[in-house]
Amino acid sequence: MPRSENYLKKELYSLIKEDAKIFEFLQSGATDGMWYWDLEQPENEWMSDRFWTELGYDPTKNSHHASEWQDIINQDDLQLALENFQKHCDDPNHPYDQEVRYRHKDGSTVWIRCRGIVIRNSNNQPYRMLGVHSNITALKESEARYRTSLKKIDHAYASVKLALEESERLFEMAPDANLKLDVRGNIIKANQQAEELFACPRNKLEQLSVFSLVPLAKLEKYQQAFRQYFDPCYTGDSLFKKSLAILDYAGRPLTIEVTLNLIPTRAGKIALATIRDISEKEALIQSLQHQLEENQKLHALALSDPLTKIFNKRHFNNMMLEEHNKAVRHQQRLSLILFDIDHFKAVNDNYGHDVGDKVLMQLTLFIKQFVREEDTFARVGGEEFAIIAPFTNTDAALTIAERIVEECAKHPFVINDQQQINITVSVGTASLSSTDKTWSPLFERADKALYQAKRLGRDQVQVSAIF
Numbered sequence: 001m002p003r004s005e006n007y008l009k010k011e012l013y014s015l016i017k018e019d020a021k022i023f024e025f026l027q028s029g030a031t032d033g034m035w036y037w038d039l040e041q042p043e044n045e046w047m048s049d050r051f052w053t054e055l056g057y058d059p060t061k062n063s064h065h066a067s068e069w070q071d072i073i074n075q076d077d078l079q080l081a082l083e084n085f086q087k088h089c090d091d092p093n094h095p096y097d098q099e100v101r102y103r104h105k106d107g108s109t110v111w112i113r114c115r116g117i118v119i120r121n122s123n124n125q126p127y128r129m130l131g132v133h134s135n136i137t138a139l140k141e142s143e144a145r146y147r148t149s150l151k152k153i154d155h156a157y158a159s160v161k162l163a164l165e166e167s168e169r170l171f172e173m174a175p176d177a178n179l180k181l182d183v184r185g186n187i188i189k190a191n192q193q194a195e196e197l198f199a200c201p202r203n204k205l206e207q208l209s210v211f212s213l214v215p216l217a218k219l220e221k222y223q224q225a226f227r228q229y230f231d232p233c234y235t236g237d238s239l240f241k242k243s244l245a246i247l248d249y250a251g252r253p254l255t256i257e258v259t260l261n262l263i264p265t266r267a268g269k270i271a272l273a274t275i276r277d278i279s280e281k282e283a284l285i286q287s288l289q290h291q292l293e294e295n296q297k298l299h300a301l302a303l304s305d306p307l308t309k310i311f312n313k314r315h316f317n318n319m320m321l322e323e324h325n326k327a328v329r330h331q332q333r334l335s336l337i338l339f340d341i342d343h344f345k346a347v348n349d350n351y352g353h354d355v356g357d358k359v360l361m362q363l364t365l366f367i368k369q370f371v372r373e374e375d376t377f378a379r380v381g382g383e384e385f386a387i388i389a390p391f392t393n394t395d396a397a398l399t400i401a402e403r404i405v406e407e408c409a410k411h412p413f414v415i416n417d418q419q420q421i422n423i424t425v426s427v428g429t430a431s432l433s434s435t436d437k438t439w440s441p442l443f444e445r446a447d448k449a450l451y452q453a454k455r456l457g458r459d460q461v462q463v464s465a466i467f
Ligand SMILES: Nc1nc2c(ncn2[C@@H]2O[C@H](COP(=O)(O)OP(=O)(O)OP(=O)(O)O)[C@@H](O)[C@H]2O)c(=O)[nH]1
Pocket: 307, 340, 341, 342, 343, 344, 345, 346, 348, 352, 353, 354, 355, 356, 357, 360, 381, 382, 383, 454, 458
Protein backbone atom coordinates (compact mmCIF):
# COMPACT_ATOMS: atom_id res chain seq x y z
CA MET A 1 0.00 0.00 0.00
CA PRO A 2 1.47 3.43 -0.91
CA ARG A 3 2.36 5.44 2.16
CA SER A 4 -0.16 8.25 1.54
CA GLU A 5 -2.92 5.65 1.47
CA ASN A 6 -2.22 4.21 4.88
CA TYR A 7 -5.54 4.18 6.70
CA LEU A 8 -4.03 5.36 9.99
CA LYS A 9 -2.44 8.32 8.31
CA LYS A 10 -5.73 9.18 6.64
CA GLU A 11 -7.42 8.84 9.97
CA LEU A 12 -4.93 11.21 11.53
CA TYR A 13 -5.60 13.80 8.77
CA SER A 14 -9.30 13.71 9.51
CA LEU A 15 -8.71 13.83 13.24
CA ILE A 16 -6.62 16.96 12.82
CA LYS A 17 -9.32 18.49 10.63
CA GLU A 18 -12.04 17.64 13.12
CA ASP A 19 -10.30 18.40 16.36
CA ALA A 20 -7.89 21.36 16.78
CA LYS A 21 -6.58 19.83 20.02
CA ILE A 22 -4.95 17.04 18.04
CA PHE A 23 -3.02 19.54 15.97
CA GLU A 24 -2.11 21.50 19.14
CA PHE A 25 -0.79 18.32 20.68
CA LEU A 26 1.26 17.45 17.62
CA GLN A 27 2.92 20.80 17.23
CA SER A 28 3.66 21.15 20.94
CA GLY A 29 5.32 17.76 21.00
CA ALA A 30 7.37 18.19 17.83
CA THR A 31 11.04 18.87 18.32
CA ASP A 32 11.04 21.18 15.30
CA GLY A 33 9.20 24.49 15.18
CA MET A 34 6.47 24.97 12.58
CA TRP A 35 5.44 27.98 10.62
CA TYR A 36 2.66 28.81 8.19
CA TRP A 37 2.90 31.90 6.06
CA ASP A 38 0.15 33.80 4.24
CA LEU A 39 1.75 34.74 0.93
CA GLU A 40 -1.20 36.89 -0.05
CA GLN A 41 -0.76 38.92 3.12
CA PRO A 42 2.96 38.28 3.78
CA GLU A 43 2.95 40.29 7.02
CA ASN A 44 0.98 37.44 8.60
CA GLU A 45 2.79 34.37 9.63
CA TRP A 46 1.93 31.85 12.27
CA MET A 47 4.86 30.33 14.15
CA SER A 48 4.62 27.45 16.59
CA ASP A 49 5.67 28.08 20.19
CA ARG A 50 8.85 26.03 19.82
CA PHE A 51 10.43 28.53 17.43
CA TRP A 52 10.16 31.26 20.02
CA THR A 53 11.15 29.18 23.00
CA GLU A 54 14.30 28.04 21.16
CA LEU A 55 15.18 31.71 20.77
CA GLY A 56 14.50 32.56 24.40
CA TYR A 57 11.18 34.43 23.87
CA ASP A 58 7.82 34.03 25.51
CA PRO A 59 5.52 32.67 22.71
CA THR A 60 2.38 34.09 24.32
CA LYS A 61 3.69 37.59 23.70
CA ASN A 62 4.10 37.30 19.91
CA SER A 63 1.58 38.59 17.47
CA HIS A 64 2.28 36.36 14.44
CA HIS A 65 3.80 39.02 12.25
CA ALA A 66 6.56 38.07 9.81
CA SER A 67 8.45 41.20 10.84
CA GLU A 68 9.04 39.58 14.25
CA TRP A 69 11.35 36.87 12.91
CA GLN A 70 12.71 39.09 10.14
CA ASP A 71 14.02 41.48 12.82
CA ILE A 72 16.08 38.83 14.59
CA ILE A 73 17.36 36.83 11.64
CA ASN A 74 20.88 37.59 10.35
CA GLN A 75 20.31 39.98 7.47
CA ASP A 76 22.60 38.16 5.02
CA ASP A 77 20.82 34.92 5.81
CA LEU A 78 17.46 36.67 5.30
CA GLN A 79 18.57 37.64 1.79
CA LEU A 80 19.56 34.02 1.11
CA ALA A 81 16.17 32.79 2.42
CA LEU A 82 14.26 35.28 0.26
CA GLU A 83 16.28 34.34 -2.83
CA ASN A 84 15.58 30.66 -2.18
CA PHE A 85 11.93 31.44 -1.58
CA GLN A 86 11.72 33.13 -4.97
CA LYS A 87 13.47 30.21 -6.70
CA HIS A 88 11.19 27.70 -4.97
CA CYS A 89 8.12 29.69 -6.07
CA ASP A 90 9.41 29.72 -9.64
CA ASP A 91 10.35 26.06 -9.61
CA PRO A 92 8.80 23.71 -7.03
CA ASN A 93 11.74 21.34 -7.54
CA HIS A 94 14.11 23.93 -6.10
CA PRO A 95 14.13 23.15 -2.40
CA TYR A 96 13.47 25.84 0.10
CA ASP A 97 16.08 24.65 2.60
CA GLN A 98 18.84 26.69 4.23
CA GLU A 99 20.74 27.16 7.44
CA VAL A 100 20.28 30.60 8.90
CA ARG A 101 21.39 32.44 12.01
CA TYR A 102 19.05 34.01 14.53
CA ARG A 103 19.88 36.30 17.42
CA HIS A 104 18.85 34.65 20.70
CA LYS A 105 17.28 36.93 23.30
CA ASP A 106 20.52 36.67 25.31
CA GLY A 107 22.54 37.89 22.28
CA SER A 108 24.03 34.54 21.30
CA THR A 109 23.63 33.03 17.84
CA VAL A 110 21.13 30.23 17.22
CA TRP A 111 21.51 28.24 14.03
CA ILE A 112 18.20 27.20 12.48
CA ARG A 113 17.67 24.92 9.53
CA CYS A 114 14.65 26.39 7.78
CA ARG A 115 12.74 24.26 5.28
CA GLY A 116 9.40 24.94 3.61
CA ILE A 117 7.01 24.14 0.79
CA VAL A 118 4.79 26.53 -1.09
CA ILE A 119 1.10 25.70 -1.28
CA ARG A 120 -0.57 26.74 -4.50
CA ASN A 121 -4.20 27.66 -5.25
CA SER A 122 -6.31 26.30 -8.09
CA ASN A 123 -4.57 28.74 -10.46
CA ASN A 124 -1.26 27.28 -9.44
CA GLN A 125 -0.40 30.51 -7.72
CA PRO A 126 1.53 30.26 -4.39
CA TYR A 127 -0.75 31.51 -1.64
CA ARG A 128 0.56 29.83 1.49
CA MET A 129 3.81 28.41 2.67
CA LEU A 130 4.32 25.71 5.31
CA GLY A 131 7.68 25.18 6.93
CA VAL A 132 9.67 23.73 9.79
CA HIS A 133 12.48 25.14 11.91
CA SER A 134 15.13 22.84 13.36
CA ASN A 135 17.60 24.11 15.92
CA ILE A 136 20.98 22.91 14.63
CA THR A 137 23.16 25.08 16.92
CA ALA A 138 24.66 22.08 18.73
CA LEU A 139 25.45 20.46 15.38
CA LYS A 140 27.06 23.66 14.11
CA GLU A 141 29.12 24.00 17.26
CA SER A 142 30.43 20.46 17.00
CA GLU A 143 31.14 21.10 13.32
CA ALA A 144 33.18 24.16 14.32
CA ARG A 145 35.03 22.14 16.95
CA TYR A 146 35.70 19.45 14.38
CA ARG A 147 37.01 22.05 11.93
CA THR A 148 39.29 23.51 14.64
CA SER A 149 40.61 20.02 15.41
CA LEU A 150 41.16 19.42 11.72
CA LYS A 151 43.06 22.69 11.48
CA LYS A 152 45.20 21.66 14.46
CA ILE A 153 45.90 18.28 12.87
CA ASP A 154 46.80 20.03 9.61
CA HIS A 155 49.07 22.34 11.53
CA ALA A 156 50.74 19.45 13.40
CA TYR A 157 51.14 17.56 10.15
CA ALA A 158 52.71 20.61 8.53
CA SER A 159 55.10 21.01 11.51
CA VAL A 160 56.13 17.36 11.37
CA LYS A 161 56.65 17.61 7.60
CA LEU A 162 58.72 20.74 8.11
CA ALA A 163 60.75 19.07 10.86
CA LEU A 164 61.36 16.08 8.61
CA GLU A 165 62.48 18.33 5.77
CA GLU A 166 64.65 20.24 8.20
CA SER A 167 66.24 17.04 9.54
CA GLU A 168 66.92 15.90 5.96
CA ARG A 169 68.52 19.28 5.28
CA LEU A 170 70.57 19.05 8.50
CA PHE A 171 71.62 15.52 7.59
CA GLU A 172 72.94 16.77 4.29
CA MET A 173 74.41 20.10 5.39
CA ALA A 174 75.94 18.94 8.71
CA PRO A 175 79.66 19.70 9.15
CA ASP A 176 80.17 16.04 10.12
CA ALA A 177 79.89 12.94 8.02
CA ASN A 178 76.44 11.40 8.45
CA LEU A 179 75.34 7.87 7.64
CA LYS A 180 71.99 6.21 8.07
CA LEU A 181 72.42 2.52 8.85
CA ASP A 182 69.92 -0.30 8.99
CA VAL A 183 69.88 -2.95 11.67
CA ARG A 184 72.47 -5.04 9.80
CA GLY A 185 74.84 -2.10 9.34
CA ASN A 186 74.05 -1.48 5.68
CA ILE A 187 74.54 2.13 4.68
CA ILE A 188 71.14 3.42 3.58
CA LYS A 189 72.09 7.04 3.12
CA ALA A 190 75.27 9.12 3.20
CA ASN A 191 75.85 12.86 3.06
CA GLN A 192 78.51 14.81 1.22
CA GLN A 193 80.89 14.93 4.19
CA ALA A 194 80.72 11.14 4.36
CA GLU A 195 81.72 10.97 0.69
CA GLU A 196 84.76 13.08 1.50
CA LEU A 197 85.69 11.26 4.71
CA PHE A 198 85.53 7.80 3.17
CA ALA A 199 86.89 9.02 -0.18
CA CYS A 200 84.01 7.27 -1.89
CA PRO A 201 81.12 8.51 -4.02
CA ARG A 202 77.73 8.40 -2.37
CA ASN A 203 76.17 5.90 -4.76
CA LYS A 204 78.90 3.39 -3.90
CA LEU A 205 78.80 4.10 -0.17
CA GLU A 206 75.08 3.49 -0.17
CA GLN A 207 75.66 -0.06 -1.40
CA LEU A 208 78.17 -0.94 1.32
CA SER A 209 77.92 -2.45 4.75
CA VAL A 210 79.60 -0.20 7.28
CA PHE A 211 81.55 -3.26 8.41
CA SER A 212 83.38 -3.38 5.07
CA LEU A 213 85.11 -0.23 6.37
CA VAL A 214 86.31 -1.88 9.59
CA PRO A 215 89.83 -3.32 9.99
CA LEU A 216 89.71 -7.11 10.26
CA ALA A 217 91.21 -7.11 13.75
CA LYS A 218 88.32 -5.01 15.08
CA LEU A 219 85.49 -6.52 13.03
CA GLU A 220 84.09 -8.96 15.56
CA LYS A 221 84.25 -6.48 18.43
CA TYR A 222 82.48 -3.71 16.48
CA GLN A 223 79.85 -6.06 15.07
CA GLN A 224 79.05 -7.31 18.54
CA ALA A 225 78.74 -3.76 19.94
CA PHE A 226 76.51 -2.78 17.01
CA ARG A 227 74.24 -5.81 17.46
CA GLN A 228 73.99 -5.11 21.17
CA TYR A 229 73.02 -1.51 20.51
CA PHE A 230 70.12 -2.57 18.27
CA ASP A 231 68.99 -5.30 20.68
CA PRO A 232 65.56 -4.38 22.13
CA CYS A 233 66.83 -5.56 25.54
CA TYR A 234 69.81 -3.18 25.35
CA THR A 235 69.96 -1.22 28.59
CA GLY A 236 73.08 0.89 28.00
CA ASP A 237 73.18 4.54 26.95
CA SER A 238 70.72 5.33 24.17
CA LEU A 239 73.37 7.60 22.73
CA PHE A 240 76.34 5.54 21.71
CA LYS A 241 79.55 7.59 21.46
CA LYS A 242 82.91 6.00 20.82
CA SER A 243 86.30 6.53 19.23
CA LEU A 244 86.84 3.83 16.65
CA ALA A 245 89.51 2.76 14.22
CA ILE A 246 88.16 2.32 10.69
CA LEU A 247 89.30 2.46 7.08
CA ASP A 248 88.34 4.68 4.22
CA TYR A 249 87.21 3.23 0.89
CA ALA A 250 90.84 2.95 -0.25
CA GLY A 251 91.80 1.14 2.96
CA ARG A 252 93.60 4.06 4.63
CA PRO A 253 93.26 3.97 8.44
CA LEU A 254 91.18 6.65 10.14
CA THR A 255 90.43 7.33 13.77
CA ILE A 256 86.87 8.54 14.11
CA GLU A 257 84.55 9.59 16.84
CA VAL A 258 81.13 8.15 16.10
CA THR A 259 77.82 8.97 17.72
CA LEU A 260 75.02 6.50 17.04
CA ASN A 261 71.45 7.56 17.55
CA LEU A 262 68.60 5.06 17.19
CA ILE A 263 65.61 6.37 15.27
CA PRO A 264 62.36 4.40 15.09
CA THR A 265 60.81 4.48 11.61
CA ARG A 266 57.83 2.69 10.06
CA ALA A 267 60.27 0.29 8.44
CA GLY A 268 61.95 -0.49 11.79
CA LYS A 269 64.82 1.03 13.72
CA ILE A 270 67.64 2.76 11.90
CA ALA A 271 70.78 4.32 13.34
CA LEU A 272 71.98 7.78 12.50
CA ALA A 273 75.78 7.73 12.68
CA THR A 274 77.46 11.10 13.06
CA ILE A 275 81.14 10.70 12.34
CA ARG A 276 84.03 13.04 13.01
CA ASP A 277 87.53 12.42 11.80
CA ILE A 278 89.76 12.67 14.87
CA SER A 279 92.85 11.10 13.30
CA GLU A 280 94.83 14.33 13.67
CA LYS A 281 93.48 14.99 17.15
CA GLU A 282 94.30 11.43 18.17
CA ALA A 283 97.85 11.74 16.80
CA LEU A 284 98.26 15.01 18.68
CA ILE A 285 96.98 13.46 21.92
CA GLN A 286 99.33 10.52 21.53
CA SER A 287 102.30 12.80 20.93
CA LEU A 288 101.33 14.94 23.94
CA GLN A 289 100.95 11.81 26.06
CA HIS A 290 104.35 10.62 24.93
CA GLN A 291 105.82 14.02 25.77
CA LEU A 292 104.14 13.97 29.14
CA GLU A 293 105.52 10.53 29.92
CA GLU A 294 108.98 11.66 28.81
CA ASN A 295 108.70 14.73 31.01
CA GLN A 296 107.57 12.59 33.93
CA LYS A 297 110.55 10.30 33.39
CA LEU A 298 112.90 13.30 33.19
CA HIS A 299 111.34 14.75 36.29
CA ALA A 300 111.73 11.46 38.14
CA LEU A 301 115.32 11.24 36.91
CA ALA A 302 116.00 14.76 38.12
CA LEU A 303 114.80 13.80 41.58
CA SER A 304 116.32 10.36 41.91
CA ASP A 305 119.77 9.07 42.54
CA PRO A 306 121.05 7.19 39.49
CA LEU A 307 122.85 4.48 41.45
CA THR A 308 120.36 3.55 44.17
CA LYS A 309 117.18 4.85 42.43
CA ILE A 310 115.97 6.39 45.69
CA PHE A 311 115.46 10.16 45.99
CA ASN A 312 118.49 12.44 45.65
CA LYS A 313 119.63 15.43 47.67
CA ARG A 314 117.58 17.86 45.58
CA HIS A 315 114.32 16.05 46.33
CA PHE A 316 115.40 15.66 49.95
CA ASN A 317 115.75 19.45 50.20
CA ASN A 318 112.31 19.97 48.62
CA MET A 319 110.70 17.47 50.97
CA MET A 320 112.41 18.93 54.05
CA LEU A 321 110.88 22.27 53.16
CA GLU A 322 107.46 20.75 52.54
CA GLU A 323 107.35 18.51 55.61
CA HIS A 324 108.70 21.29 57.82
CA ASN A 325 105.97 23.66 56.65
CA LYS A 326 103.28 21.01 57.09
CA ALA A 327 104.47 20.10 60.57
CA VAL A 328 104.55 23.76 61.67
CA ARG A 329 101.13 24.51 60.12
CA HIS A 330 99.42 21.50 61.70
CA GLN A 331 101.61 21.42 64.83
CA GLN A 332 102.72 17.89 64.11
CA ARG A 333 105.85 15.96 65.02
CA LEU A 334 108.71 15.61 62.56
CA SER A 335 112.01 13.77 62.90
CA LEU A 336 115.05 13.35 60.73
CA ILE A 337 117.25 10.26 60.73
CA LEU A 338 120.69 10.59 59.09
CA PHE A 339 122.95 7.57 58.73
CA ASP A 340 126.32 6.94 57.18
CA ILE A 341 128.21 3.68 56.42
CA ASP A 342 131.17 3.21 58.72
CA HIS A 343 134.62 2.98 57.12
CA PHE A 344 133.17 2.75 53.66
CA LYS A 345 136.47 3.86 52.19
CA ALA A 346 137.86 0.49 53.36
CA VAL A 347 135.14 -1.37 51.40
CA ASN A 348 136.16 0.48 48.25
CA ASP A 349 139.82 0.00 48.98
CA ASN A 350 139.49 -3.73 49.77
CA TYR A 351 136.95 -4.85 47.17
CA GLY A 352 136.97 -2.16 44.54
CA HIS A 353 134.64 0.69 43.68
CA ASP A 354 132.15 -1.53 41.81
CA VAL A 355 131.65 -3.71 44.85
CA GLY A 356 131.26 -0.53 46.89
CA ASP A 357 128.47 0.51 44.47
CA LYS A 358 126.70 -2.81 44.92
CA VAL A 359 126.89 -2.48 48.70
CA LEU A 360 125.28 0.94 48.40
CA MET A 361 122.49 -0.50 46.24
CA GLN A 362 121.88 -3.48 48.52
CA LEU A 363 121.91 -1.34 51.60
CA THR A 364 119.28 0.90 50.06
CA LEU A 365 116.99 -2.07 49.35
CA PHE A 366 117.62 -3.39 52.85
CA ILE A 367 116.77 -0.10 54.56
CA LYS A 368 113.56 0.33 52.55
CA GLN A 369 111.86 -2.24 54.80
CA PHE A 370 112.21 0.14 57.77
CA VAL A 371 110.76 3.09 55.87
CA ARG A 372 107.03 3.89 55.99
CA GLU A 373 105.03 5.15 53.04
CA GLU A 374 104.80 8.67 54.41
CA ASP A 375 108.60 8.85 54.98
CA THR A 376 111.07 10.21 52.45
CA PHE A 377 114.18 8.07 52.00
CA ALA A 378 117.01 9.82 50.17
CA ARG A 379 120.71 9.52 49.45
CA VAL A 380 122.14 12.81 50.62
CA GLY A 381 125.87 12.13 50.18
CA GLY A 382 128.29 9.45 48.92
CA GLU A 383 127.52 6.91 51.63
CA GLU A 384 125.18 9.10 53.65
CA PHE A 385 121.38 8.61 53.74
CA ALA A 386 118.41 10.37 55.29
CA ILE A 387 114.90 9.43 56.35
CA ILE A 388 112.44 12.29 56.84
CA ALA A 389 109.84 10.89 59.22
CA PRO A 390 106.66 12.95 59.66
CA PHE A 391 104.34 12.33 62.70
CA THR A 392 107.41 10.89 64.49
CA ASN A 393 108.69 12.05 67.86
CA THR A 394 112.21 11.63 69.29
CA ASP A 395 111.55 8.24 70.89
CA ALA A 396 109.97 6.79 67.78
CA ALA A 397 112.86 8.09 65.66
CA LEU A 398 115.33 6.52 68.10
CA THR A 399 113.53 3.17 67.84
CA ILE A 400 113.77 3.23 64.04
CA ALA A 401 117.40 4.30 64.15
CA GLU A 402 118.37 1.59 66.62
CA ARG A 403 116.66 -0.99 64.48
CA ILE A 404 118.62 0.16 61.42
CA VAL A 405 121.93 -0.03 63.33
CA GLU A 406 121.16 -3.47 64.75
CA GLU A 407 119.81 -4.99 61.55
CA CYS A 408 122.69 -3.66 59.43
CA ALA A 409 125.26 -5.09 61.78
CA LYS A 410 123.56 -8.49 61.63
CA HIS A 411 123.00 -8.50 57.87
CA PRO A 412 125.82 -9.72 55.64
CA PHE A 413 125.75 -8.19 52.16
CA VAL A 414 126.64 -10.84 49.56
CA ILE A 415 128.14 -9.45 46.40
CA ASN A 416 128.36 -11.42 43.14
CA ASP A 417 127.27 -14.56 45.05
CA GLN A 418 130.66 -14.85 46.64
CA GLN A 419 131.90 -11.84 48.57
CA GLN A 420 130.26 -11.43 51.94
CA ILE A 421 130.70 -7.96 53.31
CA ASN A 422 129.62 -6.85 56.74
CA ILE A 423 129.06 -3.22 57.37
CA THR A 424 127.85 -1.10 60.21
CA VAL A 425 126.20 2.27 60.16
CA SER A 426 126.21 5.27 62.44
CA VAL A 427 122.99 7.20 62.94
CA GLY A 428 122.10 10.67 64.15
CA THR A 429 118.50 11.67 64.82
CA ALA A 430 116.85 14.98 65.60
CA SER A 431 113.28 16.16 66.04
CA LEU A 432 111.57 19.41 65.12
CA SER A 433 111.80 22.09 67.81
CA SER A 434 109.27 24.90 68.29
CA THR A 435 112.12 27.38 67.83
CA ASP A 436 113.06 26.09 64.35
CA LYS A 437 112.19 28.80 61.84
CA THR A 438 113.37 26.75 58.83
CA TRP A 439 114.29 23.12 58.23
CA SER A 440 118.07 23.81 58.39
CA PRO A 441 118.45 23.69 62.20
CA LEU A 442 116.77 20.24 62.22
CA PHE A 443 119.23 19.01 59.60
CA GLU A 444 122.19 20.55 61.40
CA ARG A 445 121.21 18.89 64.69
CA ALA A 446 120.81 15.45 63.07
CA ASP A 447 124.14 15.93 61.30
CA LYS A 448 125.83 16.86 64.58
CA ALA A 449 124.31 13.78 66.26
CA LEU A 450 125.64 11.62 63.42
CA TYR A 451 129.10 13.17 63.83
CA GLN A 452 128.85 12.41 67.51
CA ALA A 453 127.96 8.76 66.77
CA LYS A 454 131.04 8.51 64.59
CA ARG A 455 133.20 10.19 67.18
CA LEU A 456 131.96 7.87 69.93
CA GLY A 457 133.01 4.75 68.03
CA ARG A 458 130.47 4.26 65.20
CA ASP A 459 127.82 1.45 64.91
CA GLN A 460 125.48 3.38 67.16
CA VAL A 461 122.75 6.01 67.37
CA GLN A 462 123.08 9.45 68.83
CA VAL A 463 120.03 11.59 69.44
CA SER A 464 120.28 15.37 69.23
CA ALA A 465 119.80 16.79 72.69
CA ILE A 466 117.71 19.80 71.60
CA PHE A 467 114.10 19.13 70.82
N1 LIG B 1 131.76 2.84 45.58
C1 LIG B 1 131.40 4.09 45.88
N2 LIG B 1 132.03 4.74 46.82
C2 LIG B 1 131.63 6.00 47.11
C3 LIG B 1 130.59 6.61 46.45
N3 LIG B 1 130.42 7.88 46.96
C4 LIG B 1 131.36 8.02 47.90
N4 LIG B 1 132.11 6.89 48.04
C5 LIG B 1 133.23 6.63 48.88
O1 LIG B 1 132.89 6.65 50.23
C6 LIG B 1 134.06 6.87 50.97
C7 LIG B 1 133.84 7.83 52.11
O2 LIG B 1 135.00 7.84 52.89
P1 LIG B 1 135.13 8.70 54.17
O3 LIG B 1 134.42 10.02 54.02
O4 LIG B 1 136.53 8.72 54.53
O5 LIG B 1 134.31 7.92 55.26
P2 LIG B 1 134.37 6.45 55.74
O6 LIG B 1 135.53 5.74 55.14
O7 LIG B 1 133.06 5.84 55.50
O8 LIG B 1 134.61 6.61 57.24
P3 LIG B 1 133.63 7.12 58.27
O9 LIG B 1 132.50 7.75 57.59
O10 LIG B 1 134.35 8.11 59.09
O11 LIG B 1 133.21 5.95 59.01
C8 LIG B 1 135.12 7.38 49.99
O12 LIG B 1 136.07 6.38 49.75
C9 LIG B 1 134.33 7.64 48.74
O13 LIG B 1 135.08 7.41 47.55
C10 LIG B 1 129.93 5.87 45.43
O14 LIG B 1 129.01 6.32 44.78
N5 LIG B 1 130.38 4.62 45.18
